[in-house]
Amino acid sequence: MRHLIKEEGIAGAQKLMREERELQNNITIGVAGMPGVGKSSFINAIRGIKDEDENAAKTGVVETTLEPTRYTFPDHPKIVIVDLPAYGTPSSPHLNIFCKKVPLQDYDVFFILTAGILTEIDIEFAKKIRAMEKRFFLIRTKIDQDEMNEKRHKNCDIDAMLANTQAQLYESVKDLQIRKDNIFVISNTYTEKLDFKRLFDTTTKMLPASQKTQFLMTLSKDIVLEKVQRLQGGTYCCFPFRSILVKPFTTIKVLRDREFNFIGKKVATYRSALGFPLENSEEFKVLDDVLQNKVKRFYFTSEMNVASLVKELNTECGYDTASGDSLPWLYSYRILHNVLDEMKETGMEIIEFTAAKYARDNDMTK
Numbered sequence: 001m002r003h004l005i006k007e008e009g010i011a012g013a014q015k016l017m018r019e020e021r022e023l024q025n026n027i028t029i030g031v032a033g034m035p036g037v038g039k040s041s042f043i044n045a046i047r048g049i050k051d052e053d054e055n056a057a058k059t060g061v062v063e064t065t066l067e068p069t070r071y072t073f074p075d076h077p078k079i080v081i082v083d084l085p086a087y088g089t090p091s092s093p094h095l096n097i098f099c100k101k102v103p104l105q106d107y108d109v110f111f112i113l114t115a116g117i118l119t120e121i122d123i124e125f126a127k128k129i130r131a132m133e134k135r136f137f138l139i140r141t142k143i144d145q146d147e148m149n150e151k152r153h154k155n156c157d158i159d160a161m162l163a164n165t166q167a168q169l170y171e172s173v174k175d176l177q178i179r180k181d182n183i184f185v186i187s188n189t190y191t192e193k194l195d196f197k198r199l200f201d202t203t204t205k206m207l208p209a210s211q212k213t214q215f216l217m218t219l220s221k222d223i224v225l226e227k228v229q230r231l232q233g234g235t236y237c238c239f240p241f242r243s244i245l246v247k248p249f250t251t252i253k254v255l256r257d258r259e260f261n262f263i264g265k266k267v268a269t270y271r272s273a274l275g276f277p278l279e280n281s282e283e284f285k286v287l288d289d290v291l292q293n294k295v296k297r298f299y300f301t302s303e304m305n306v307a308s309l310v311k312e313l314n315t316e317c318g319y320d321t322a323s324g325d326s327l328p329w330l331y332s333y334r335i336l337h338n339v340l341d342e343m344k345e346t347g348m349e350i351i352e353f354t355a356a357k358y359a360r361d362n363d364m365t366k
């Protein structure tokens with residue numbers, strides 16, 4: 001592992017993190033509740049799918065799910081969300097009958113949905129999950145209907161109604177040590193309302209953190225920093241000698257072009273020494289636009305790119321790129337030193353970004 005990061009630098013670390021991610025198991029979320037509370041609608045809404053779509057969970061007042069049905073998220077294939085048959089129905093009046101159909105140990109976390117106050121069977125179910133040391137979230141659906149009802153009242157007060165609903169839910173489960181932020185009030189019909197987005201974010205970040213990815217992140221940062229330090233140590237010694245050779249025989253313009261050419265070549269060697277991800281590689285594509293652009297700054301397609309990078313990093317050394325006066329070797333040395341500082345920053349960002357992307361860090365399944 002250490003060997004690969006030393007050899008391939010940043011891109012090597014990214015590769016290891018991706019492999020680690022692929023080894024991770026799925027996370028399975030069971031969506032439970034009484035009939036008609038909006039379990040199937042919720043699964044469609046959170047997957048961003050319309051109830052009428054071909055691969056949507058079946059919804060409706062009469063449509064009931066008889067077998068657990070698994071769905072995945074379009075962009076998060078490791079997250080499996082399961083539409084469970086309802087409990088508290090004539091065919092599953094007691095939890096033990098329900099549990100025969102649904103092996104609870106197969107699930108990592110449960111979402112308990114309710115469209116009103118919690119029933120006795122909801123609370124019994126929550127206790128059962130807690131006894132198995134699994135987590136649950138409490139989700140109050142159909143809040144749009146409550147808002148509509150409230151609006152019909154003479155002394156309508158939506159905020160008070162919402163606060164009351166939240167307080168009541170919390171009250172009914174607080175003995176089960178649920179955190180307040182694990183209670184969500186939503187509408188499956190109007191997903192822009194209230195806690196839906198927070199619930200979506202929480203759900204899509206639910207993969208357990210991989211200790212190994214954290215370790216890889218720290219290790220690769222250390223290795224890259226070490227490499228940068230070594231390269232920065234090397235920048236100085238090559239210059240006095242070069243400039244003595246070059247300077248007396250060249251015009252300012254030629255000199256400047258040579259320096260640019262030299263800087264361009266040097267940056268190319270830094271790139272490969274540090275393992276900057278190659279454009280169009282898997283490691284490059286995983287980055288967001290901002291980081292991709294930061295990486296691209298160090299990939300020169302022409303002297304123009306070198307000139308713009310030089311201009312950007314020229315802040316301290318006061319060298320006028322147009323006139324070409326002052327000592328070129330010192331100038332180039334400073335520029336390369338700054339380039340390496342920038343590459344170091346970008347490198348750290350790439351490692352952190354990739355680690356965050358591949359190892360969503362939270363303790364949802366504990």
Ligand SMILES: Nc1nc2c(ncn2[C@@H]2O[C@H](COP(=O)(O)OP(=O)(O)O)[C@@H](O)[C@H]2O)c(=O)[nH]1
Nearest residue numbers: 035036037038039040041059060142187188189
């Ligand atoms: N207004 C409103 N209706 C909802 C909401 N969630 C579900 N429904 C409706 O409630 C009925 C039952 O929903 P469904 O998802 O089939 O419930 P399930 O039996 O728990 O799967 C359907 O007619 C849904 O359209 C919601 O948040 N707001």
Ligand SMILES: [Mg+2]
Nearest residue numbers: 039040064065
């Ligand atoms: Mg259903």
